[in-house]
Amino acid sequence: AQSVTQLGSHVSVSEGALVLLRCNYSSSVPPYLFWYVQYPNQGLQLLLKYTTGATLVKGINGFEAEFKKSETSFHLTKPSAHMSDAAEYFCAVSESGGSNYKLTFGKGTLLTVNP
């Protein structure tokens, strides 16, 4: 079974600073990878996804992530943090069992942005 590890359950940055949220995965097949964001008491919203092709993926709100197969990583970055980026972020990897497809999520990283 696939697994996802998000290093750091809580990351704190200053407004305007670089945001780096780490995600490592284990997968026996080429993975499809996703980053979601969740604001308090809301559902999850897709930020970006990697399927095939270009390893640097751009998403919404200025976020991007780079798929590195050799490091089994899919870290999320944003050059300059904004107060509105404060939320919880989840990395997910796809897996299949026969004809059934599902996502496995990491435990999440709570991002705090300080003024």
Place this chain on the structure above:
Amino acid sequence: DGGITQSPKYLFRKEGQNVTLSCEQNLNHDAMYWYRQDPGQGLRLIYYSQIVNDFQKGDIAEGYSVSREKKESFPLTVTSAQKNPTAFYLCASGLAGGFYEQFFGPGTRLTVL
């Protein structure tokens, strides 16, 4: 507008009572999913369905039941057998048959008193 609705937003029940959480989507998705979210635990899959009248257990199905009689609807029943039902429950939907992203509803927060 297309989307996923979950109702109610907040739900309170007494211990020992069954409760059913609603999930409806008008995105024409074949696949639907139920997750449970607890602080620091991420999302854990309860049940999922790739097609009407068929569903599979996820990682934590014990104490839960589902039905999929219509493409648009995937209700989740939390039974009295679920030992710790207080949690935030999220429903999602997506295309079936491949590694597609999932679209999430706003969630239902269940508190068992």
